Amino acid sequence: MDGPMTSVAARVDEAAEAGGEAAVSFLRDLIRLQSGGEAAVQARIAAACEQLGCIVETRRYSPAGVVLREEFASESAMAAEEREAVLARFPGSGGGRSVIFFAHPDGEAFQPQHGWLHDPMAGEIDQGRIHGWGVADDLAGCATMVEALRAVLAAGVVPKGDVILASTPSKRHARGVHALLHGGVTADAAVYLHPAESGIGMREVKALAPGQLVFRILVKGRLPPTQEPGHTAFAHLAVNPIEKAMGVIAALRALDARRGARVHHPALDAAVGRSTNLLVGDLKTLGDGRAARIAPAVQLSCALSFPPGEKLADVQAEVEAAIAEAVAADPALEVETIFLSGVTGAEVPLDHPLWLATHEAVLRGTGTAPEINPLHTSSDIRNPMVQSGIPCVGLGPLCGDLTQNGGRDEWVDVADYRRGVAVVAALIAGWCGAE
CATH class of the missing domain: 3.30.70.360 (Alpha-Beta Plaits)
Structure with missing residues (x-):
């Protein structure tokens, strides 16, 4: 890496570190807002993106009305109600590569008789873990993309390529990212932000989905x-x-x-x-x-x-x-x-520029070369690749006890979440180019 880019990367790292506590507070906000429903979470994400200077819009759609390539779901398996996706675009200064970051704000249906030891709607932090309903599936992903862009801009860095943030419903074949892709949203690459269930957190990259x-x-x-x-x-x-x-x-x-x-x-x-x-x-x-x-x-x-x-x-x-x-x-x-x-499955080759940029960002942020976990069957990284031919990888912080797997007190590791914000910020600067 040449001198100017090294300087940019260092400034982005410093900004991400300085904004770490605020990033955790934002994630706790999203956890608490779930008591007001998905719309309240989406409104908070939209407002945060507007504060960063993004052009923000909401798109309502019917999951059953989204026509898909190489994918199907029966009516009994699909979300029937109309849904809303938040789309935020930060225009680049020009001459760089664009990227879509996407995550889903919807989690498992809340169960009042949950048996948790922590209040599921409080965002409690205990022994380095932040607990909350849907925090690992996938509020941490939504928060990461917002806070990563915030760190880039706080460093005084302007991406050359467009940065697109998409908070898109996903559970029960809600097809939020599909609706945007088939609605004309496109970019040179995509990144799916979701905490890693496999136990190695930010040291793992999803680049293949069966x-x-x-x-x-x-x-x-x-x-x-x-x-x-x-x-x-x-x-x-x-x-x-x-x-x-x-x-x-x-x-x-x-x-x-x-x-x-x-x-x-x-x-x-x-x-x-x-x-x-x-x-x-x-x-x-x-x-x-x-x-x-x-x-x-x-x-x-x-x-x-x-x-x-x-x-x-x-x-x-x-x-x-x-x-x-x-x-x-x-x-x-x-x-x-x-x-x-x-x-349908999809993958990004290991010699692809997106993989190389992601590898560099993870190595910089964690000090360790990332591992590819090829066993995330039907991971959402497939969607941009299968639906629109856009290369896509996935990554996210360490998590555990997911509600969707029958766990209690779902959590995300706070230090790895903060590390994830820094990695994604570095990926924005490295992939999009920076001024």
Whole structure:
């Protein structure tokens, strides 16, 4: 790095350090404002961006009305209500590369009987961790992008390329960033800001996201010809869907084995020894639970991960063919397959300028070269790449006990959050160029 850029980077680092306490206060504000609903959080983000000199607009949209590429979700899996995205643009001085930073302000639905030890709406700090509902999923991401731009400007640095901040709903296929991308928002690169669940925080970069197909198979039974409340004596005259479900599971296991032997991606193979997996995550009988009754049906809930390069439609066709083969082999087997959602994988090559700029910013901010975690199946980094061909990486601070994973007292490490603001500020200066 030449002398002038070294000076810029040092000034940005100093500004991020000086603004660290204010950055934590801003994140605590977002946690507290959740009691007023998502609109209150979005209004605070919009106001903060306006104070930084951004051109701010809000865009309302219907998730079901956003037309997608290589992605789908059933109505039962999708958010139905109209939503609002906040879009803030800080115009560059010219001659630099532009970037979109995006994060989601919506978290899991609040549960009054949460069992937390800390007040989920207070932003309490305890032993170096800030606790709050949605703090790690993804209020810290929203706060990071605002505070990083604040640090750049506080350093007296003007980005040459446009810096776009987007606070976009995401939960339950809310499709906020999709709506902006298909609504004409574009840039030379994108960065998804979300705390890292894997335990290494800012030392991790998401640069590869496998795709995922989620589906449900309803295996139907046939009750015995009796009005007796108990079915045990008549069981041989029934079709037991539990037994039939075992055959469907066997067919899915065979498909998984074939795919595991055929489908390979070097990063995934190196990380876990496989590049695709088919998981039967839940089996549920749709009866009344009595031992002496035949259940009318069994429901299998399944997910299949697949690497970048595979087409979603091709993977879906493989699943359909495997189930069709099972049905053809057993005349008594009756099933209904429901595809709930599907997303396509994507990745950024390690020689891409965005990866190199991100690597440099993380190395500068943490003192350690970043690691790529290729196992964030269906990560939102895929959205700019699949929907608009915009290269995208993801990063964020150390976190834990996420509510979406059944945890309590969700938290983000305060020191790593502050470190993340400095890393993202350095990335703005390095990617966009600076005056």
